[in-house]
Amino acid sequence: MQSGESKLSRTSAVGFDYGRIERKLAAAHAAIESVWTPTPEESRKILASRAQALAMEKLADEAVETYIEVVEFNLAYERYAIESHYVREVYPLENLTPVPCTPSYLLGVVNLRGEITSVIDIRVFFDLPKTGLPDLNKVIVLESEHMSFGVLVDAVARVDKIRVADIQPALPATTRIHETYLKGLTADCVAILDGGRLLSDAGIVVNEQIHES
Structure with missing residues (x-):
């Protein structure tokens, strides 16, 4: 019993030099930092590399979420759009x-x-009501490899990008245009026309020739 008490007494009597411990920790921290401290030029390269990596991640995300660019226009108080790569120009x-x-x-x-x-x-052509502006004066020229013609519209609204995943099938009650000529509808009810179908349809393609009655 005396032996145990003596041991406990000796342990309790040992003091801790906290100042020495803090100096050792500071020295260790300084040693770690001195292993490599980037120069300003190295810091710029690191930041540029990180920015490039973030940009690549963004491009990868956009590749997964495919978008199409469209030209949106108004016709008969409705909103329509067509992919911009079918649009050659717009003119009065x-x-x-x-x-x-x-x-x-x-x-x-x-x-x-x-x-x-x-x-x-x-x-x-689509048997839509003849409503809208009284004097239509904008023409969107559509073009493919083998055909081109102009489409008369009320007004051209804008060029926009639409996520393909957001395009939904058109229900019969949502638009008068037959689904054959539609790629679908956006969430805000823009009907996206199928430009390739329009430009290849024998029913709409007209040669500039006078037909006999």
Whole structure:
């Protein structure tokens, strides 16, 4: 019993030099920091590398979430859009020349910098109500490898990017346009037309020739 008490007494009597411990910790910390401290140039390179890595991550995310660019326009108080790679240009309607004995949706032709271009009223082609601006004066020229024509609209609203995952199938009650010509609808009810289908449809393609009645 005396031996145990003596041991406890000796242990309790031992004092801790906290100042010495703090000095040792500070020296160890300084030694760690002295192993490598980046120069200003090295710091810039590190930051640039991190920025590049973040940019690559963003591009990878955008690749997973595919987007399409569209030209949005108004027609008959409704909002429509078509992929921008089918749109060659937009121009004001001027000097329209009617062509006799052609389908009712063909308004006529215009001379666009030496090129004869048909102008289509898609309200008639899609059997939409003839409402909207009283004087339609904007033409969107659609173009593919083998065909081009102009589409008369009320107004061109903007160019926008739409996430493909957000495009939903069009329900019959949501638009009068047949689903054959639609890629779908956005959450805010913009009907996206299928430009490739329009430009390849024999029912809408019209050669600039006068048909016999």
